[in-house]
Amino acid sequence: MMKKVRGLGMGKSYPGKLFVVEGCDGSGKSTQVYLLKKWLESKGYIVFFTEWNSSELIKESTKKAKKKNLLTPTTFSLMHVSDFADRYEKLILPHLRAGYIVLCDRYIYTAFARDMARGVDADWVRNVYDFAVKPTGAFYFQAPLEISVQRILAGRPQLKYHEAGMDMGWSTDPVESFKIFQGIIKQNYDNMIEEEGFMVIDATQPIEKQQAIVRELIEEKLQGYKSPYKRKS
Amino acid sequence: MKEKLFYEKGLPYLTLNDFPGKLIVIEGPDCSGRSTHISMLKNWLEAKGHAVLDTGLKRSTLVGNVISEAKKGNILGKTTLSLLYCTDFADQLENKIIPALSAGYIVLADRYIFTLMARDIVRGASKEWLKKLFGFALIPDMIFYLNLDPEILLHRSFAKYGRLDYWESGMDTHLSGDMFESFKKYHSLLKLEYEEMAKEYDFVNINGKDNVDKVQAQIRKRISEYLGV
Numbered sequence: 001m002m003k004k005v006r007g008l009g010m011g012k013s014y015p016g017k018l019f020v021v022e023g024c025d026g027s028g029k030s031t032q033v034y035l036l037k038k039w040l041e042s043k044g045y046i047v048f049f050t051e052w053n054s055s056e057l058i059k060e061s062t063k064k065a066k067k068k069n070l071l072t073p074t075t076f077s078l079m080h081v082s083d084f085a086d087r088y089e090k091l092i093l094p095h096l097r098a099g100y101i102v103l104c105d106r107y108i109y110t111a112f113a114r115d116m117a118r119g120v121d122a123d124w125v126r127n128v129y130d131f132a133v134k135p136t137g138a139f140y141f142q143a144p145l146e147i148s149v150q151r152i153l154a155g156r157p158q159l160k161y162h163e164a165g166m167d168m169g170w171s172t173d174p175v176e177s178f179k180i181f182q183g184i185i186k187q188n189y190d191n192m193i194e195e196e197g198f199m200v201i202d203a204t205q206p207i208e209k210q211q212a213i214v215r216e217l218i219e220e221k222l223q224g225y226k227s228p229y230k231r232k233s
Numbered sequence: 234m235k236e237k238l239f240y241e242k243g244l245p246y247l248t249l250n251d252f253p254g255k256l257i258v259i260e261g262p263d264c265s266g267r268s269t270h271i272s273m274l275k276n277w278l279e280a281k282g283h284a285v286l287d288t289g290l291k292r293s294t295l296v297g298n299v300i301s302e303a304k305k306g307n308i309l310g311k312t313t314l315s316l317l318y319c320t321d322f323a324d325q326l327e328n329k330i331i332p333a334l335s336a337g338y339i340v341l342a343d344r345y346i347f348t349l350m351a352r353d354i355v356r357g358a359s360k361e362w363l364k365k366l367f368g369f370a371l372i373p374d375m376i377f378y379l380n381l382d383p384e385i386l387l388h389r390s391f392a393k394y395g396r397l398d399y400w401e402s403g404m405d406t407h408l409s410g411d412m413f414e415s416f417k418k419y420h421s422l423l424k425l426e427y428e429e430m431a432k433e434y435d436f437v438n439i440n441g442k443d444n445v446d447k448v449q450a451q452i453r454k455r456i457s458e459y460l461g462v
Contacts, residue, residue, distance in 0.1 A: 057299055057302065057303060057308070057309070058296070058299055058317075061295065061296055061298065061299050065295050070294070070295060070324075070328075071295075072244075072323070072324075072327045072328075073244075073246050074244060074323045074327065074369055075295060075320055075323045075324050075327065078316060078319055078320035078323055079295070079296070079320055081316050082296065082299075082313055082316040082317045082320055085310065085312045085313040085316050086309065086310065086313040088310075088312075089309075089310025089311075089312055089313055090310060118246070119245055119246030120245070120246070121242040121243075121245050121369075123242070123365075124241070124242060124365060124366075124368060124369065127362060127365040127366065128316075128365075128366055130362055131312050131362075
C-alpha cells in the first residue's frame with residue numbers, strides 16, 4: 001500500500017545545492033543573483049534559476065485575481081504557495097535530486113515576511129511551506145528602508161496595488177502605504193536572520209563588493225561539491 | 234457565543250466574534266447523494282422561513298481554471314494540487330460562507346475540508362500538515378457524513394455516469410492500473426479516512442444506503458433538534 005507520507009522537506013538532503021536570495025524590493029538582490037549565475041556557469045557548473053511568482057500554470061490566475069482585487073490575505077498567501085509548489089515539484093526539487101545548483105530569486109522567506117505583514121498567522125504560513133527543503137545558503141540583502149524605497153520609487157512611475165500593500169488599507173497614498181508595508185517586511189526579515197541562518201549582505205555597498213562577498217561565501221559552501229557533469233563553454 | 238470559531242488560529246486579520254448564521258456540512262464520496270439532500274434541505278429550510286446559501290467545492294473563479302486545466306493533462310504535482318484546492322476553499326469560505334453566516338443565513342456546504350483532507354491523505358499527504366493547512370476553517374455547527382460501501386458507490390457511479398470516472402476512481406493514485414479495481418481500493422481507503430475523521434470531528438454518521446426519503450428524514454430530525462425548531 002502506498003502510504004508513504006509526502007512533503008515535509010525540511011529534514012531532507014539532496015546532492016544538489018540550493019542558494020536563495022531574499023530582501024526587500026529594491027535591495028538589489030536580483031542583480032546579485034544574476035551575476036552569481038554568470039560566475040557559476042563560467043566555472044562550468046550546471047545552474048538552474050527560478051524566480052518568485054513565475055509558474056506557467058498559476059501566474060496568470062494570480063495576476064487576474066490581483067487585478068480584480070479578489071484576494072484576501074489567506075488566498076493571497078495560498079495563490080503564492082501554489083505557484084511556489086508548482087515550481088518546487090516540477091523544477092526545483094528535480095534539479096536538486098539530479099545534483100545541480102539551483103538559484104532562487106526569493107524563496108519561502110519572502111512568503112513568511114509578506115504574509116505575516118498582511119496579518120496571516122506566522123505558524124500557519126510556516127506549516128504551509130513545510131514541504132520545501134532548507135536551502136544550502138540563504139542570502140539576505142539588507143538595506144535601510146529609505147534606500148530600498150527610494151530605489152523603487154526612482155525607477156517606477158507608479159506602484160502596483162499589492163506591491164504597495166494597498167489591500168491592507170493602511171493609507172490611501174500608495175507611497176505612504178508602500179513605506180509602511182516595506183517597513184514591516186524588513187522587520188520580519190530582520191527577525192528571521194538568526195533563526196533561519198541568513199547570510200546578511202550589506203546592500204548599500206557597491207555591487208562589485210557585494211558580489212565578491214557572495215562569491216566567497218558560495219565557494220565555501222560548494223567545497224566538496226561536484227557537478228554531475230561539466231557545462232560546455 | 235461559541236467557545237471556538239476556528240479549528241486552529243483561523244483568520245487572525247478578521248475581527249469575527251460570533252455570527253447569527255449556522256454552518257451545516259454534508260460530507261461523503263461522489264454519488265453518495267449529497268447534492269440531492271442539500272437541495273431537499275434547502276427547500277425545507279426555506280419553507281420554514283430560513284435564508285439558505287448552498288455552497289460547495291465547486292471551483293471558485295480564483296483557481297478553478299487552473300485546476301480544470303491541470304486535471305485534463307495530469308500536469309500538476311500532488312502538493313500543488315492540494316494547495317490549489319485549499320486556495321479554492323479559502324476563497325469560498327471568506328467570500329461566500331463567512332459573509333452569509335454574518336448575515337444570518339443557514340449555509341449548507343456540499344463538502345468541506347474533510348473531503349479535501351481525505352483525498353490528500355489517501356494520496357500520501359501528512360495529516361499534521363493538512364490539519365494545520367486547513368486550520369483557518371470555521372468549525373461547522375453540524376457535519377453529516379453519508380456513509381456508503383464502495384460496492385454500492387460503484388453501482389451508483391455506473392447508474393449516474395454510465396461509466397467510471399478517472400479521478401473518482403483514484404487512477405492518479407496508481408493503486409491499480411485497472412479502473413474497476415482502482416475504484417474499489419480508492420473508495421475503501423477514502424472510507425477509512427472519513428471514518429477516522431468522523432470520531433475526531435464529531436460527524437453525524439448517516440447510512441447512505443437507505444432510500445432518499447429515509448436519509449432526508451434523519452438529517453432533518455437532527456437539524457430540527459439542533460436549531461430547536
